[in-house]
Amino acid sequence: MCTATGSGTAVQTLSSSQGRSMSVEAAMMEAGTSTQDALELMIQERTLSGDQDAFMVADLREVVKKHYQFQKALPNVMPFYAVKCNARKEVIATLAKLGTGFDCASKGEMELVLGLGVSPNMIIYANPCKQRSHLQYAAMKGVRMMTFDNEEELPKVAKYHPTARMLLRIQTDDSHSFGQLSSKFGATLGSCGRLLGVARDLGVAVVGVSFHVGSSSQNVPSYTQAIADARKVFQTGTELGHHMQLLDVGGGFPGTEDVQPSFEEMAAAITSALSTHFPEDLRVKFMAEPGRFYVTTAFSAALNVIAKKEVIETAGGSDCTRRRLIYYLNDGIFGSFNFLLFEENRLQPLVVKKPCGPQLLHPSTLWGQTLDGADKILDDVALPELQISDWLVFQNMGAYSVSASTTFNGFVPMPVHVLHHADACSTI
Structure with a gap:
């Protein structure tokens, strides 16, 4: 990486520093190959062949590193990876090899995970509102752990999955999260006693509590308050005859290191709150549903400039003008950048250029390739x-990108080239 400057602003560029030549296939197998190496080689190959299609590179060693980071910060919490965040088989297989569980939201996600040899005991069907056929599939496959947050779900579970082990999902304060969930899911504290009573009367086993403070949470107290609230629900459940033994603290953990609060700060607060409200003598087990934490940094995307415009702008009635450049790229909001619709934009494209000296910078707008007016990736960069x-490269593209891509306007999701998938767990 090197920096190009102009007008007091900095922009990163991606340029080859290895000075070596190898095939892309060989690069994928070489133990020392980095994401940057692979991107450079693949871009060089495409430039020579005239192939302009966008693509992704995934380094699964990043996923392994994040797993060790999670274990170090939250040693008493079992991670159940949120499949919805990135459902690539290579990611699931790597995490299964590491021994994580999996948070599935549908029959399709359960099929994917079970098809890779994961035990049904390592799956939580964490959708509080389940389609009957999906519920029946879980029962048939032995996936017993699941969530609920409403009374109407209980007769359905009693009829179609009577051996289920339920976690009551409670509402949280998710006002400091970019992806807020409590308006859709979660029972109020005031309704929990009634729900637990109905479950008892129907013979549905409730074994714990779950919550989710929202995606990309920026508020540590949301976790600590939710844990305190969960303790109250545990007490009510125990009084009503339920064997309460499991607390699921959900997800919301950041995927990069440049955010506040950091993952370690969140983990420290969670550990303290768990110790306070769930001391060891209660023998409660803890789990979590991290998604973006595991995969964000493992994926990078390379996009091609497919069209360009120049606009001369006048500033507020004055005679001053500036030159704006508008670029159209071959992926966008309806593809791998779908996550920009519901979270803060922290993207900074890397310019793939050989020169690495001072360059004049221009205000630029990056549009996606569809005909939709909302398909804007970045403005005023x-x-x-x-x-x-x-070519432009975008890092930290692993979360809610490939899993949320559509075929709108007939554009297909970009392919993913995986590094070190065979030995990811053994090379860290």
Whole structure:
């Protein structure tokens, strides 16, 4: 990486520093190959062949590193990876090899995980509102752990999955999260006693509590308050005859290191709250549902400039003008950048250029390839002037990208090239 500057602004560029030549296939197998190496080699190959299609590179060693980081910070909490975040088989297989559980929201996600040899005991069907056929599938396959947050779900479970082990999902304060969930899911504290009583009367076993403070949470007290609330529900459940033994603290953990509060700060607060409200003599087991934490940094995307415009802008009635450059890229909001619709934009594209010296920067807008007016990736980003067929690289693209891509306007999701998938767990 090197930095191009101009007008007091900095922009990162991606440029080859290895000075070596190898095939892309060989690069994927070489133990020392980094994501940057692979991106450079694949871009070089495409430039020579005239292939402009966007693509992703995934390094599963990043997933392994995140698992060890999670274990170190929350040693008493069992991670159940949220499959919805990134459902690539290579990711699931790597995490299964590491011994994590899996948070599934549908029959399709359960099929994927079970098909890779994961035990049904390592799956939580964490959708509080379940389609009957999906519930029946869980019963047939022996997936017993699942969540609920409403009374109407209980007769359905009693009829179609009587051996289920339920966790009551409670509401949280998710006002400091970018992806808020409590308006859709979660029982109020005031309704928990009634729900637990109905479950008892129907013979449905409730074994614990779950919550989720929202995606990309930025508020540590949301976790600590939710844990305190969960303790109250545990007490009510125990009084009503339920064997309460499991607490699921959900997800919301950040995927990168450049955010506050950090994952370690969140983990420290969670550990303290668990110790306070769930001391060891209660013999409660803890689990979590991390998603973006595991996969964000493992994926990078390379996009091609497919079209370009120049606009001369006038500032507020004055005679001052500035030159804005508008670029159209071959992926966007309806593809791998879908996550921009519901979370803060922290993207900074890397310019793939050989020169690494001072360059004049221009205010630039990056559009996706569809005909929809909402398909804007970035606005007012400072970039050196690009040409058609130039490449831009976006890092930290692993969360809610490939899993949320659509085929809108007939554009297909970009392919993913996986590094070190065979030996990811053994090379850390």
